[in-house]
Amino acid sequence: MAETESTAARRPFSRRTLLKAGAATLGASAFPLPAFAQSKPYSGVTIHGASFQHHFFTLLQNYIPEFEDKTGMKVDLQLSAFPVYNQQANLELSSGGSAYDFCNVTFILAARWIGANLLTDLGEFTSDPNLTPAEWNPSDFVDGAQVPYRDAKGATYGYSWEGGAMVMGLSRMDLMEKKGLKIPKTFAELQQVCGEINSTDNVSGIVSFQLHNWNLPPYIQGFGGNVFKNPPGDIMPALNTPQAIEAVEFYANLLKNDAPKGVITYTEDQARQLLLTGRSNIFIHSSSWVTPILLSPESKVKDTSRVVRMPAGPVADHPASNSQGLGIPKNAKNKKAAWEFIKWALSPEISMRLVKEHGHSSICRRSVIESEEYKKLNVVNGQDLGALYLEVLELPARGDNYMAYRTVKEFPIVGNVINKCFEQVVTGQLSARDAMNAAQDQAIANLRRAGSKI
């Protein structure tokens, strides 16, 4: 036996090995493509996608070679500045082009694109178990972040890769404690805290930035008003209601009395910088702009900072939120390959890697946000930033979708009017009442000019 074994070991090929090899060769020559396709199912395919420049995609680009290696396809991802991308995508989609296989579904354009039937219903992919395994779990995406990407019938046209939840950052709790002030929970308390802190130790009470149509609506809604009468169904502007006027007066007074000079022309970066250096006490904006006071190495106020819910209004507590999604244009050439990419980019695995390897926290998968790994990175000084982010992001999906005003196609026209009129109030050109009456008239005229039937 030992001799036989040693003889066999010395032989280069046994008869059985030769037979097996022959059968394998025959099999491979009879069915060569399926075997190849299973390993690299999209070999030779190039998909083209576009979005605006964002940290998420900068990080994702590091992982894309792995995806290309796994699937065999090439991913051509074009990133442009936010307004440039929106212009390009608007033109591309509305002209029925097929240059993109996947694209960012911008929050403020989502309703327009979905309403104009420019995107593919992703249900045709998620409902097919051959295309989407159960583990991918579409319902794992935070519901509040998914609301903009659904039509009236509930069909989904995008999955969110980025969430923004409006929170309040306070950088100088030391000053507040000295003055015996508590974290403001109502608009009235906010006004009091801003007033008391402003000019103390060269610190301004509050800082903000020039996108007034993002910053102002939570106050309008907090006082019981809205931008439109009842969006998305009734898009008649509601800018001169007593609630809207009261909100404009309130927020304009905050900026006039307690914010740094020239705040109405500030960019987000300028406002963030003032918060991170402790030169402004309060900044209310999306979590990704505010949480750096606790997380960023640039922050000089980590020990004296808190990040909490923005104060509630006397009538409602509606902090703003938004999200950005990935979708597939109606006329895309490689829809299945595009879905393969979206599925991979928004998979729980990639989301978790973004969190663990890069500390990127503004993702929209609930299972990841609630994981221990996420908490380890996002609980700072006893403050659970993940829980806060999730809480705010979920709000629009509970009860009425109060962020609906921002996703209707009429919003950019009305938002532009709001920006102008609010500045007129802050700079004393008009009273809040006169400015908002003028805003209402102008918004209606502009919407009618643009063809809205109101």
Place this chain on the structure above:
Amino acid sequence: MTEEGLLDAERRRFNRLALAPCLIVLFLIAGLPAIYLIVVSFTPFQLTEPGSATDFSSPLRNYQLLPGDPRFVNSLWVQLKLSVWGVAFQVLLGMLLALLLNVPSRFVEFARTFFLIPMVLPPIVVAVIWKVLYTPDISPLYYAASLLHFSMPSLTSSVDFALISIIVADTWEWLPFTFLMVLAALQTIPEEFSEAALVDGANRLQIFWYVTLPFIAPILLISGMFRLIDSVKAFPLIFLLTSGGPGSVTEVTNYYAYLLAFDTNEIGYSSAVTVVMLLLVAAVSLGLVWMGSRREGFA
């Protein structure tokens, strides 16, 4: 036809052929987009309504809406203020600077080169420089004022100073253009004229008024007209410094057209606004050509 006539015809044909490539390129890069702009201005084109690009059912609707649009009317008024004041300062200061530096000296030559820098900077760089200067918490101007216990308002967000701050930045950027034009004109004035006036007992002011100014007046006019046409393009300064605000205080017509096209997606209406602007600029340009021909006639 005589031999001379044949030669003339041949020459004219050659001239036409030689010019043809330039004219074709000009038509492709300037003519076609302008024609498209005019065509679109007759439609209610909006990016989210694909069919609207070819809807000519009410071709004059956009133009009929323009006089009743308070932002459009205001934007024309703002543009006029910006252009008139900006050009006036540029011509006046450019002339004074040219008079000051019209002396033969190595230092002055260096200074002349130095004064040209703003004009050759990319417009967005100019806007960033002034953004820094006008932002209270990082500006050296505000820091210096605070050292002197003097409180300055935020210039770009003040109703009273926002437009002035744009005019100052625009003047800083384009003053070298008029300076250069006037300096070139000054250097063509024969010395004998000033010397003769001096001999006749004229003082410096009289020499300037009766000798220098008549010589440089056509250049002042031409450079003023060029700047007037160019002042319509003050977009980067407004985009970066004020975004047309506060309110509509610095919202000029091209910025309004930009907002209409790329913020609210009203391409058709924005095109109508742009066509009106184009007509106004064309009218000024024709005036410039007419003045040029008159000047040639005088020569």
